[in-house]
Amino acid sequence: MDELLEILEEIDPDIDYETADNLIDGKLLDSFSIVSLVAEIANTFDIEISPKYLVPENFNSAAAMWDMVCRIQDEE
Amino acid sequence: MDSVLQYLTEAAARCPGKTALADGQDTFTYGELLEQSQRVGAFIASREQPNRPVAVWAQHRAAVPVLFYGVLWASCFYVPIDPALPPAKLQKLLDDCQPSLLLTSSPEDGLPAGVSFPGAVACLEEAASQGRALPLPCPQHGPEQPLCLLYTSGSTGTPKGVLKSHGAVRNFIEAFLEVFPLSQEEVVGNQTPFFFDASAKDLYLCLRLGARLEILDGGLFTFPVQLVRHMNQRQVSCICWVPSALSLVTQLNTFAEVKPQYLRYVFFVGEVFPMKQLNRWRAALPEVAFVNLYGSTEIAGICCYYRVEGEYGDNETLPMGQAMPNCQVFLDGGGKPITQLGTVGEVCVCSPALALGYYRDTAKTAAAFAQDGLQRVLHTGDLAQYREDGLLVFAARKDHQFKHMGRRIEGGEIEAAALALECVQRCCCLYQQEKGKILLICQLLPGFQATAKEIRAALKSALADYMVPGKVLLVPEIPLNANGKIDRPALKQGLGL
Numbered sequence: 001m002d003e004l005l006e007i008l009e010e011i012d013p014d015i016d017y018e019t020a021d022n023l024i025d026g027k028l029l030d031s032f033s034i035v036s037l038v039a040e041i042a043n044t045f046d047i048e049i050s051p052k053y054l055v056p057e058n059f060n061s062a063a064a065m066w067d068m069v070c071r072i073q074d075e076e
Numbered sequence: 077m078d079s080v081l082q083y084l085t086e087a088a089a090r091c092p093g094k095t096a097l098a099d100g101q102d103t104f105t106y107g108e109l110l111e112q113s114q115r116v117g118a119f120i121a122s123r124e125q126p127n128r129p130v131a132v133w134a135q136h137r138a139a140v141p142v143l144f145y146g147v148l149w150a151s152c153f154y155v156p157i158d159p160a161l162p163p164a165k166l167q168k169l170l171d172d173c174q175p176s177l178l179l180t181s182s183p184e185d186g187l188p189a190g191v192s193f194p195g196a197v198a199c200l201e202e203a204a205s206q207g208r209a210l211p212l213p214c215p216q217h218g219p220e221q222p223l224c225l226l227y228t229s230g231s232t233g234t235p236k237g238v239l240k241s242h243g244a245v246r247n248f249i250e251a252f253l254e255v256f257p258l259s260q261e262e263v264v265g266n267q268t269p270f271f272f273d274a275s276a277k278d279l280y281l282c283l284r285l286g287a288r289l290e291i292l293d294g295g296l297f298t299f300p301v302q303l304v305r306h307m308n309q310r311q312v313s314c315i316c317w318v319p320s321a322l323s324l325v326t327q328l329n330t331f332a333e334v335k336p337q338y339l340r341y342v343f344f345v346g347e348v349f350p351m352k353q354l355n356r357w358r359a360a361l362p363e364v365a366f367v368n369l370y371g372s373t374e375i376a377g378i379c380c381y382y383r384v385e386g387e388y389g390d391n392e393t394l395p396m397g398q399a400m401p402n403c404q405v406f407l408d409g410g411g412k413p414i415t416q417l418g419t420v421g422e423v424c425v426c427s428p429a430l431a432l433g434y435y436r437d438t439a440k441t442a443a444a445f446a447q448d449g450l451q452r453v454l455h456t457g458d459l460a461q462y463r464e465d466g467l468l469v470f471a472a473r474k475d476h477q478f479k480h481m482g483r484r485i486e487g488g489e490i491e492a493a494a495l496a497l498e499c500v501q502r503c504c505c506l507y508q509q510e511k512g513k514i515l516l517i518c519q520l521l522p523g524f525q526a527t528a529k530e531i532r533a534a535l536k537s538a539l540a541d542y543m544v545p546g547k548v549l550l551v552p553e554i555p556l557n558a559n560g561k562i563d564r565p566a567l568k569q570g571l572g573l
Contacts, residue, residue, distance in 0.1 A: 013529055024298060031297040032481060032512070035324045051333035054299050 001066050007040045008062060017062040024056040034059065041065070047072045078219040079242050080280060081148055083249075084110055087286035091260070096282070097138040098310070099291040104138055106286065112142050112204050116179070117149020119198070119207030124177060126151035126217075129225055131175040131195075134270040135159055138291055139181035139200050141270070141279055144224070146179070146203065151215045153222040153239070156271040162537045163190040169227055172235045173435060179203060219243025225435055226273050228373045229485045229543065231475070233492030237435035238273075238373045245276065247428040248377030249284050251402035252277075255381065256341070256367070258314060262287040263338070265312035267297070267321050272483065273373045274345050277316055297321060300330040307336055314341040316369070318482025319349035320512070326356040335360060345369040345378065346482030348470065352390040370396040370470070372456045373484065374444060376429040379403040380468060395467040396423075396460060403427040405468070407460060420461045420471045425454045478507040480514060483542050490516060490545060493538040497531065499524035502554045504562045505545070506573065516545035517567060519554045526550075 008017045011033050015023070023029045029037070037059070042049050049072065058068040084106075087096070092107030104112065120130060130147045134140050134156035147154040155173050157166070166187070176195035180186060183199045198206075215221075223242045230236035264282050266289055268274040282289040290310045296303040303325070322344055325331075342357065342364055349368065358366060371378030382397025399405040407414040407421030414421035430452055433441030445452045459471040476487035487505035494503045494516060501521040507514055518531060528548040536544050555570065557563040 014533065027295075029298075031294070031300075031324055032320065034298055035327045038328060051301050051329050054301060054328055056299065 001062070003044055004041070004062060004066055004069065007037065007044060010040070011036055021061040021063075023061060024059050029059065037065075041069060045069050045073065047076060077215075078217060078221065078246070079148065079215050080223065080245055080283065081145065081215060083280065083283040084113070084145060087283060091286050094286065095288050096286075097141055097289050097291065099136070099138040100293050102138045104142060109142060109145070112200070113145035114149055114212055115204040115207035115210075116143060116146025116200065117207065117213050118210035119203040120147060120150035120152060120177065121213040122207070122210050123196075124150060124152055127222065128152045129155045129173045129175045131155045131157050131170070131173070131178040132270075133157055133159055133178060133180040133185050135181055135185070136269055136291055136294055137181050138289075141289070143179045143181065143200060143203075144270075144279070146207075148223065148242075149213050149215060151213065151217055151221065153224055155225045155227075155237075158269070158271040158540060159185070160541050162539070163188050164538055165540060167191050169235045172227075173225060173237060217242070219246070220432070222432060224276070226271075226373060228273070229477075229483075229489045231477075231486035231488030231492075233489050233496070236437075236440070239432040239435050240276075240376050241432050244376035244429045244431060245280055247402050248375075248400075249280050251400050251429070252281065252377060253284065254401055258285055258287070258341070260286040262314045263310060263312050264289050265307055265310070265315045266291045267315065267317040268346075268482070269294075274316065274318065274482065277343075277345075277377055297324065300325040300328055301333050304330055304334045304336055308334070308338065311338045312336070313338045314343075315339065316343035316345060318346040319344050319353070320347065320481045322357060323350060323353040326353045326360075331356070331360040336364075339364050341365050341367065343367045343369050345371060346484075347479035349394060351388055351392055351394065354384070354394070355388065355390060358384070368394050368397060370468075372425075372454070372458070374431045374454050374456070375403075375425060375427065376431065379405050379425045379427060379429075382467060393469055395463055395469045397467050400427075402429055407462070407468075408455065414462075417462050417464060420459050422474060423456045423458045423460050423468070425456065426451050427454075430454050476505070478509075480507065480512065481542055485514070485543050490514065490535070490539065490543055493535055494518060494531065496538065497526075497534055499526040500531070502562070504554055504564065504567055506564075506568065508573070513546040514543070515573075516548045517554060517571070518548060518550055519552070520550065 088106040088110035095103050096106045096109045097104045130152045132143045132154050144154045178197045180199045186197050221242050222239050225237045225239050227235050227237050264278050266278040366384040368382040369378040370380040380396045382395050404426040408424045409421040457474045460468045463469050490505045491503050494500045499520050500518050502519040504517045532548045555563040555566040
C-alpha cells in the first residue's frame, strides 16, 4: 500500500489519498493521470492490468486501487 | 458570400432533418442549427456593432457551436473561453479583448467570483428567445472578415490572441477536401475542446459536408473501453485527435477488449505521435487511414500532411510530410531557402489560409508574418529538415515553446507566473518529453521559505490547468552563463536530466 501511495504522490502531490474516495467521479484524476498510474502500478507490482479492470470503481480511492492490485495478484 | 455561414445555409437546405451536432445529451439538426444560430445572431446584432469580439463560454457541448455561428450571423467574431481557467488568467484574457457580451450554453454557467466583467451575460435559450422577434441579420462582408479569436500561450505571460478570417478557414476546408474526399455520411468524433484551435477542423468540415459531429465527452477518455463502445454506438467514422488522446487508448490496451467498428480515418495533430502507440493503432486497425497533420495556430487548419505508409520502427520519426495544395511551405536558413538534405531550417508558410495576425499587436504580427512583396510569409518557429524523398521532418523548436497534451505552451509563460510570486528569484521551465511532464526549477530569494507544494498551488491559480508544472523542484542555485542568462545545459546536467 505504501508503494501505491508513493506512485499516487508522484502523479499529483496535492491530493490527500488517505481520505479521498472520489478521485474519478470528482475529476481529481484525469485521463492522462490514469495512463501514468496504470503503467506505474503494472511496473511496480509486476502485474498486467487488463482493460476489464479499467472502470471508475477501481480507481476512485487508493483503497479501491489496492484492492484491485490484490485481486489481480491472486488471479495471476 | 464569403462567410463560412454559406456552408450552414447550404447544409440546412440539403438536409434540414439530419443531425448536425450531438453530445451525450443534446442534439441539433441542421434545420435547428440554422434557426437557433440565426436567432442568436439577431439578438447579438440588436446590441453589438459588427466586427466586435463576443466571448463564448466554451464547454464541450453541442450548444457551443450554435453560439459560435450565432456570433458570425451578427458579423462579429467569437472568442472561445476555457471554462476551467483560473480567475486571474480569465481576467487577463477579458481585459485583452474587452468583449461586451458573454454567451453561455446554459443559465447555470457564468464567470467565477472575482472576475470583473462590465458586459452582459446571456445563455443560448435567452438569446434565441429574444432574437426570435428581431430582424434577421444578413452578413455582408469579404473574406478578410474576422471569424474567431483564439488565445494561445504567450512567452511573457500576457495573453496572445490569434485572429482568423472566414476566408482563411474556407480556403483550408476546400483544400482539405481536395486531398481527403470525405462525404456527408461521415460521422466526426470530436475530442479537442472548442477553445482549442484544432477543433475548428471538426466544426467546419462537418458544416461544409453536412456531416454529423459527435462531441465526445472528456470523461469518456478516462476509461477508453467506454469511449470506443460509445464511438461504435454513434458510428464514428472519422477522428482528428491529439496524439496524447490516441495514445491513452492503446496504452490502456483497449483494443484487447473492443475495437472501433466504423472508423475509416484517423487524423492526428498538435504534437508528435509516439511511434510505438501509432504502431499499435495500425496493427489493430489495418484498414484505417492514418494521417499526420502539421499546422500552427497562425494558420487556419494545417499546412502539411503525411498519410502513413510502410513500416516504421518504434524508434523512427514520422515525417510532417508535404504541403497542402493551398500552402507553399519552405525552410528558411537565415534569409535563404534551404533545399539540400540534412540542413535544418525554419518552417515558413505562404497561404491564403494564414491568420490575420495577433490581436491588437502589430509588432508581434510583423515579426511572425513577414511581408514579402505582395504575400505574407509565416515564420512558425518550428525547425525541420528534408528527408531523402523530399518530405519534411520536424527537428526542434527555435525557442522554448513545447507541446504538452497537444497544446502549445511557452515555457516563458510558466516562468513569468512563477517569477510573479514574491519568493521566487530565478526559475527555469523544462519539458521532459518521454515522461510528458512539465518541470519547473526554482531558486528562492534569500530569506524566503516556501515549499515546492506551495509554489505549485500558487501556480494553479495563475495558469491554465494543462500548463501547471507536474513537478516543482527547489534548488539552491540556478547556474547562469557568461551572458547572465540561465545556463540550461548546465542546469540539466546538474539535475541529471
